[in-house]
Structures are given as C-alpha cells and as structure tokens.
Amino acid sequence: MSxxxxxxxxxxxxxxxxxNISVVTHCVTRMRFVLxxxxxxxxxxIEKIKLxxxxxxxxxxxxxxxGNEVSSFYNEFVKMAGVSDTSKDEAKEAAKQNMNFIQRAISHLADIFTPLIPALVVGGLIxxxxxxxxxxxxxxxxxxxxxxxxxxxxxVHAFLWLIGEAIFHFLPVGITWAVARKMGASQILGIVLGITLVSPQLxxxxxxxGAEEIPHWDFGFAKVQMIGYQAQVIPAILAGLVFSYLEKQLRKVIPNxxxxxxxxxxxxxxxxxxAHTLLGPIGWQIGAWVSDVVYSGLTSAFGWLFAAVFGFIYAPLVITGLHHMTNAIDLQLMSELGGTNLWPMIxxxxIAQGSAxxxxxxxxxxxxxxxxxxxxAxxxxxxxxxEPAMFGINLKYGFPFLAAMCGSLLAAVVSVGNGVMANSIGVGGLPGILSIQAQHMGTFALAMLVAFTVPIILTILFHRMNFGKIKFGKKRTV
Structure with missing residues (x-):
C-alpha cells in the first residue's frame, strides 16, 4: 500500500x-484547492495529518x-478523490471567483510580473x-x-551589459508580452507592441x-514626439491592456x-x-509621481518611520498577496532613479524569517x-x-513570526537610514547583497547582520518568556 x-x-x-473540491492542483511544495x-x-x-x-x-x-513529496501525494489524492487534473492557470481562474475586486486586481498584477521575475533576477545579479x-x-x-x-x-564588463540592457532597457517588451499573455491576446503582437515603445529610431x-531637440513624426496637421519608453513600466502596462482589449473585442465582431x-x-x-500620443505620456507622469512619492518618503526626515512600517508589515503582506505590488514600484524606481531603495528591505x-x-x-x-x-525551510x-518557513514554522508558533517582523523592522531602518540602493530586483535572502549598488554593500552587510541576529535573539527570548504553550508530540508548539 502506498x-x-x-x-x-x-x-x-x-x-x-x-x-467540495472545485479545482485542485499543486506547486513545488503545496496542494492548492479551490473549494x-x-x-x-x-x-x-487537516494539520494533524502526518504529512x-x-x-x-x-x-x-x-x-x-x-513538502517535496507533493507531486507523488497529489497523484494519489486525485486518483482517490476522483477529480480531474488541471493546470495552475485554470486553478487561478477558478480561485478568482472567491476574490473581491482588490484581490482580483492584485492577482492580475502578479500574473503580469511573475513571468518576468527570472529575467529581473538575472539582470540584478549581472x-x-x-x-x-x-x-x-x-x-x-x-x-x-x-x-x-x-x-x-x-x-566581461562590456559584454555583460548586452544582457543587462536587454532585460532592463527593453523591459516594456516583456511587459506588453506578459499583458497579452494574461489577457488572452496575441502574444507575438504584444511583443511587437513592446518593440515599438523602445525602437532604436526613437x-x-x-x-x-538633456536633449536639445526632440525628433517627431510630422503628419501635416499634427506632430507626434518620437520618444522611447525604455525601462518604463506603466506606459507598457497601459499599452498592453488597450491592445489586448481591442483585439479581443474585434475578434467578437469581425468574421473569421x-x-x-x-x-x-x-x-x-x-x-x-x-501609446505615443496619450498612453505613454500619461503613464510616464503617473510612474514619475509614484517613484517620487516612494523615494521622497524613504529619503525624508521620516524615512526611518516609513522603513520601520514597511519592514514590519512586509511578511504579513506576503500572506495576503499584496506584496506583488512592490514589483511594479521597484521597477518604476529603477527606471526613474537607476536603482531601488525598496527592494533591499524585502x-x-x-533573512529575518529564516533566522526565526x-x-x-x-x-x-x-x-x-x-x-x-x-x-x-x-x-x-x-x-x-x-513560504515554507512562514507557513510551516513561524506562523504555526506565532512568536517566531513576530520576532522576524521586529528584526526586519530594525534591519530596514538601518538600510533606509543609510540610503542603501539596489540595482534591481534580485535574489532575495543572503544572495541579495549581489544586487546592491557597490557603494552600499558594506552598509547592507550590516543590515543583513541585524536581520540575522535580532530574530534569533528575540525568538529565544519570547520562548523563555513563555509567549506560547508547550505541547509535546508530533505537532508540538512552544
């Protein structure tokens, strides 16, 4: 018997x-149910089950x-339950029936940026x-x-810029592709649309x-500025959404x-x-406003307070899924400022969750x-x-999660208080230092030390203060 x-x-x-099962699928470590x-x-x-x-x-x-045996467990489960296999995309679409408007908007944003993360991580390391x-x-x-x-x-330095430029300067191509993919429009046309935003002729x-004169297309009755949108996020999203909507609506009314x-x-x-007359300029202004607000908040006299709040609540944001919004903000900061002071806190x-x-x-x-x-974990x-650390250990006991949040808070204050900037989104945790701008690596190493030591000390202290109750056995809590 299995x-x-x-x-x-x-x-x-x-x-x-x-x-009671509408859809079931699995990822690397988890069974995912839409009930x-x-x-x-x-x-x-359910939490008493051995596995x-x-x-x-x-x-x-x-x-x-x-855990790592989820694939084998999933196969046994679906065979026993008599439910059909399904894809993650189908599971996500079914799950949206249980979401409110804000949750759906965040889910859509996550679906746009998630496919881009491997490229952004590689770019950050480079x-x-x-x-x-x-x-x-x-x-x-x-x-x-x-x-x-x-x-x-x-x-090597010159050669690697070939990849870095492809990832960040031509980011709108990836965004318009991801939007078209998400919306069910033609992906190749999404790519073409993105290229028109970063064409070398612009x-x-x-x-x-610093341009003395901006080139333009002259239509006789009107002139359109030939401005590129390299590394711009919001113009690309807006263009992708409009294109996808137009294509889908046209397919409904035009004969096959x-x-x-x-x-x-x-x-x-x-x-x-x-995109070049309305969406681009508007999106650029919105993006500039967002980056100015975030950057000004982090570099103001009260920047330490912003950092403390963000460092403390980021882990809870992960639980709710709201953390996906930070990807767009990070990318916007990178395009406007050449780096991001938000991502180092992530x-x-x-690190803090791992130390707990x-x-x-x-x-x-x-x-x-x-x-x-x-x-x-x-x-x-x-x-x-x-996720394995947060949901498998820290949230189960409670006080380690709080200790990690406190450690993250202090480390974020150290990072923001010293103006630490990252080149881009990168690999989180300890390898994150590789994405930090060179002049800030020493300070970030100090912040890493805070994120490593404080949660350990607080977790042990909270345990000795009897923040929880001890239960012996398989599911022992403290």
Missing part, C-alpha cells in the same frame, strides 16, 4: 470530500503544505557583478578597479532630459474569414498611435520530525523563498 494512501484519505475527508465551501474544510484536523506541514488560504485558494568589478577599487592598494587592471575583465528615454488580416491591423496600429525580511526558524531549530532541537520541515528562506 504511504500516501492513508494521509490522502484523511485529507479528502477533512477537506469536505470530492463534492466550493471553504467552511467545510476542517483545518485543525501535512501547515495550511493557509491565499488568493482564493486553500493551500496545504506537503548589474551587481558589473558594479563589483567596475566600480569598487579592489586592486593595486585600492587605487584601481578590476576592470581598469585587466583587459579580460574589461571585456529618442532614448534616458536622453530626453477576414479576422486574421483585419484584427491584427485594427488592434495594433491604433494602440501604437495611442531581501532583509527574507533557525532559532526554532535550536529550541526544538530534540524534535526530529520538525527538523524535516524547519531545516529545509531555513535554507530556502536564506535563498529568498519564505
């Missing part, structure tokens, strides 16, 4: 049976943490590496950079401020016999015109079963993936 048979039966029973009636799920009994590491509800989905070899004087007694002392590294967005010819033309050409929050779990490993060092969850947290 070792998953009994826990699968228990999960099916306590989740309300097959008739017809979430009240029928007996969370207390279950924890549960939570997010984005309209009831999620059960299984920019960070280029800064280390090109900006920090590390050789000849601190008088020259590595690039200045070696032709090989000078070549004046580069970074050169607009001519739709292949007519629809692409009537959806793409008007959108490009709108990396520090990841590390303290729990020490506190529960005799609990061999819990180590199967806590040790991998700590490692993944330090590498930027916080």
């Amino acid at each position: 070792k998953f048979k009994e826990p699968a039966e228990q999960l099916l029973t306590h989740i309300g049976g097959s008739e 017809k009636d979430s009240a029928k799920a007996n969370v207390e009994e 279950v590491k924890g549960t939570f509800t997010q984005a309209g989905q009831f999620q059960v943490i299984i 920019l960070g590496f280029r800064n280390v070899i090109g900006d920090i004087k590390l050789v000849d007694d601190g008088t020259r950079t590595i690039v200045e002392s070696s032709q090989f590294w000078a070549g 004046l580069n967005a970074y050169g607009v401020a 016999s001519i739709s292949m010819i007519v629809v692409p033309f009537l959806s793409l050409v008007p959108t490009v015109l709108l 990396a520090l929050s990841n 779990v590390l303290a729990m490993i020490y506190i529960n060092r005799k609990n061999e079963e819990e180590k199967q969850v806590s040790i991998p 700590t490692i993944s947290c330090y590498l930027g993936v916080t």
Whole structure:
C-alpha cells in the first residue's frame, strides 16, 4: 500500500470530500484547492495529518503544505478523490471567483510580473557583478578597479551589459508580452507592441532630459514626439491592456474569414498611435509621481518611520498577496532613479524569517520530525523563498513570526537610514547583497547582520518568556 494512501484519505475527508473540491492542483511544495465551501474544510484536523506541514488560504485558494513529496501525494489524492487534473492557470481562474475586486486586481498584477521575475533576477545579479568589478577599487592598494587592471575583465564588463540592457532597457517588451499573455491576446503582437515603445529610431528615454531637440513624426496637421519608453513600466502596462482589449473585442465582431488580416491591423496600429500620443505620456507622469512619492518618503526626515512600517508589515503582506505590488514600484524606481531603495528591505525580511526558524531549530532541537520541515525551510528562506518557513514554522508558533517582523523592522531602518540602493530586483535572502549598488554593500552587510541576529535573539527570548504553550508530540508548539 502506498504511504500516501492513508494521509490522502484523511485529507479528502477533512477537506469536505470530492463534492467540495472545485479545482485542485499543486506547486513545488503545496496542494492548492479551490473549494466550493471553504467552511467545510476542517483545518485543525487537516494539520494533524502526518504529512501535512501547515495550511493557509491565499488568493482564493486553500493551500496545504506537503513538502517535496507533493507531486507523488497529489497523484494519489486525485486518483482517490476522483477529480480531474488541471493546470495552475485554470486553478487561478477558478480561485478568482472567491476574490473581491482588490484581490482580483492584485492577482492580475502578479500574473503580469511573475513571468518576468527570472529575467529581473538575472539582470540584478549581472548589474551587481558589473558594479563589483567596475566600480569598487579592489586592486593595486585600492587605487584601481578590476576592470581598469585587466583587459579580460574589461571585456566581461562590456559584454555583460548586452544582457543587462536587454532585460532592463527593453523591459516594456516583456511587459506588453506578459499583458497579452494574461489577457488572452496575441502574444507575438504584444511583443511587437513592446518593440515599438523602445525602437532604436526613437529618442532614448534616458536622453530626453538633456536633449536639445526632440525628433517627431510630422503628419501635416499634427506632430507626434518620437520618444522611447525604455525601462518604463506603466506606459507598457497601459499599452498592453488597450491592445489586448481591442483585439479581443474585434475578434467578437469581425468574421473569421477576414479576422486574421483585419484584427491584427485594427488592434495594433491604433494602440501604437495611442501609446505615443496619450498612453505613454500619461503613464510616464503617473510612474514619475509614484517613484517620487516612494523615494521622497524613504529619503525624508521620516524615512526611518516609513522603513520601520514597511519592514514590519512586509511578511504579513506576503500572506495576503499584496506584496506583488512592490514589483511594479521597484521597477518604476529603477527606471526613474537607476536603482531601488525598496527592494533591499524585502531581501532583509527574507533573512529575518529564516533566522526565526533557525532559532526554532535550536529550541526544538530534540524534535526530529520538525527538523524535516524547519531545516529545509531555513535554507530556502536564506535563498529568498519564505513560504515554507512562514507557513510551516513561524506562523504555526506565532512568536517566531513576530520576532522576524521586529528584526526586519530594525534591519530596514538601518538600510533606509543609510540610503542603501539596489540595482534591481534580485535574489532575495543572503544572495541579495549581489544586487546592491557597490557603494552600499558594506552598509547592507550590516543590515543583513541585524536581520540575522535580532530574530534569533528575540525568538529565544519570547520562548523563555513563555509567549506560547508547550505541547509535546508530533505537532508540538512552544
């Protein structure tokens, strides 16, 4: 008999049976359910199941943490439950039935930026590496950079910009593609639309401020400025949304016999015109306003307060899914300022959550079963993936989560108070230092030390102050 048979039966029973399951899928460590009636799920009994590491509800989905064996467990479960396999996209669409307007808007924003994250992470690492070899004087007694002392590294420095430029300067291409993909429009036309925003024939967005004269298209009765939108986020989102809406509406009214010819033309050409006359300028101003507000808030006399609040609440934002909004803000800050002072706080929050779990490993060092969850969770947290730590350990006990939030708060104040800037979004956790601008790496290392030590100290202190109750056995709490 499969070792998953009994826990699968228990999960099916306590989740309300097959008739209560609308959609079920899985990710790397979790079962994801869209339930017809979430009240029928007996969370207390589900968390008593041996293989279950924890549960939570997010984005309209009831999620059960299984661990690395989730794929095998999932296969056993769907066979027993008699429910059909489905895709993550289908599960997300079904889950939106359980969301309010704000949750749906955030979910849509996440769906746009999530496919772009691997490229942004790579870009952040590349920019960070280029800064280390090109900006920090590390050789000849601190008088020259590595690039200045070696032709090989000078070549590497120049070559890597090919990738960095492709990711960040041509970011609108990725955004318009992601929007078209999300909205169900033609993805290749989404890519073409993005290229029209960053075409080499346009004046580069970074050169607009210093340009003596801006080129234009002259239509006789009107002139349209030939300005590019390199690295701009909001203009690309607006253009992608308008194009996708036009294409989908046109396909409803234009006969199939001519739709292949007519629809692409009537959806793409008007959108490009709108993008350069209305959507682009408006989006640019909105983006500039957002970045100015955030940057001004973080660099003002009360910047430490903003940092403290953000550092403290970021982990709870992850639980609600609201953290996805920070991607757009980070990218906007990067396009306007050449870096972001928001993202470093996110990396520090990841470290803090991992340190709280590390303290729990020490506190529960005799609990061999819990180590199967806590040790991998700590490692993944330090590498930027916080969910196993947060939902598997910290939220289960409560006080480690609070300790991590406090550590994140203090580390954020250190970071923002010293003007730390990141080149871009990057790998969270400990590797996050590679995305920090070279001149701020030392200060960020100090903030990392705070995020590492404070949660450990506070978690152990809270434990000794008896913030929780001790329960012996498999699901022991403190």
